[in-house]
Amino acid sequence: MRRTMPEIKAIFFDQDGVIVDTERDGHRVAFNRAFESFGFDVRWDVPKYHEMLQVGGGKERMRHQLRTGGFGREIPPDQEDALIAQLHQCKTDIFIEMIERRQLPLRPGVHRLMQEACRRGLMLGVCTTSAERAARSILEGLLADMHFDLVLAGDVVNRKKPDPEIYLLALEKTGLRPERCVVVEDSSNGVKAAKAAGMNVVATVNDYTRDEDLSLADIVLSCLGDEDGPQAELIRSRKPWKIDGIVRVTDLVNYFQ
Known part of the structure; x- marks a missing residue:
């Protein structure tokens, strides 16, 4: 039966x-604009972002970048958490603006x-x-x-x-x-x-x-x-x-x- x-x-x-x-033309673009606005020498192209997607979570991806490739200048360890939070907030603002403009x-x-x-x-x-x-x-x-x-x-x-x-x-x-x-x-x-x-x-x-x-x-x-x-x-x-x-x-x- x-x-x-x-x-x-x-x-x-x-x-x-x-x-x-959202990933290729949304989040990836927003991450790059946030890095640029903070003056960091970081840009995730399409293949690199594919690699970063293996890390779950936006803040976690930024932290992974900081610890494996850096941001182009030294970040004191006691400032990492606050910086990641600010950087992620900037990225979120950019991403939401893209959504509100119906770009995605x-x-x-x-x-x-x-x-x-x-x-x-x-x-x-x-x-x-x-x-x-x-x-x-x-x-x-x-x-x-x-x-x-x-x-x-x-x-x-x-x-x-x-x-x-x-x-x-x-x-x-x-x-x-x-x-x-x-x-x-x-x-x-x-x-x-x-x-x-x-x-x-x-x-x-x-x-x-x-x-x-x-x-x-x-x-x-x-x-x-x-x-x-x-x-x-x-x-x-x-x-x-x-x-x-x-x-x-x-x-x-x-x-x-």
Whole structure:
């Protein structure tokens, strides 16, 4: 007899690279402008930023740069924490200004899938280690018509992905069992975090993550797809699955039954 799995009750989205393709033309640019404004001789080109993405969290990336490559001048150890905080605040201000100017559009299918989830009565959540101010700016500026039941961002957890802490917190706050949740991620670290929390995982790749090891994800896609925009291409799934270029909530619910 075929075992019936619990029906999906929630969809949680990562932000950077999932809701908005922020990394290459958003965060990277903002980091570089912040370095420049502080007079630091640091510039992350596209390949270098790909390397930096293996470090979870913006402040952590800046600290990694300081300790491995430096900022072009000596920084006293007792000033590191304050400097990193100021530098990250500057970077966040620049990034939010880019969002407010609509320079970073939503990824294909994100808004549509969220609308479908709301109509079906599913919980919607965002789980990101990006700064809370930046996360709120994206949600309020680009997804103002959506109701989010849960938004976890910034320093709400101590450990960054691939640690599952942020997703375990999501389960704690919603009271849901992990098998009732679908997480949309884009990176190996994000997939590992969600899987370690016991959740179902869909990965939508981007320029930075398409070559990462996403083998733990249940489904790997090019994007979620829009009828009047880019179509979703199935890269891999754990079991046979067909899509017509558009990933719908019904498709996900049926897949994870």
